[in-house]
Amino acid sequence: MVVSETDTTYDGDGNAILTVTKDRLPTSDTTTTGALDISLARISYVGDFFDSADRLVAEENVGTNGGSAWTLPSAPDSRDDSHLVTSYTYDAAAIRTAARSPRNRRQNTLRHAGPDH
Secondary structure, three states: OOOEEEEEEEOOOOOEEEEEEEEEOOOOOOOOOOOOOOOOEEEEEEEEEEOOOOOEEEEEEEEOHHHOOOOOOOOOOOOOOOOEEEEEEEOOOOOEEEEEOOOOOEEEOOOOOOOOO
16 A cells, blocks of 8 residues: 655756645545555645756645646746745855745845855
């Protein structure tokens, strides 16, 4: 019996761009074998978006998408209660400088200049 299943889709550069997690419902038939589907599992979706330098620029979590299958869009959806989008920005040296939460709150990333700087 399959209890949990994770399916990951990768882009041409090897970045994980879509993660689909399926967790068997406690009320589902325990004698059913094979891949989990909507009748047997809670299915949730997370999409990751990368720039041309393969840096993660956004992650969109749509949860169960209201029980409907979700197709990864070419760009993240707007932030709302159903589309939890976290976005990231980078400086010219390709270092992450900030993140913006699903609630649209900005969090700056502090860099510590080590003894050689």
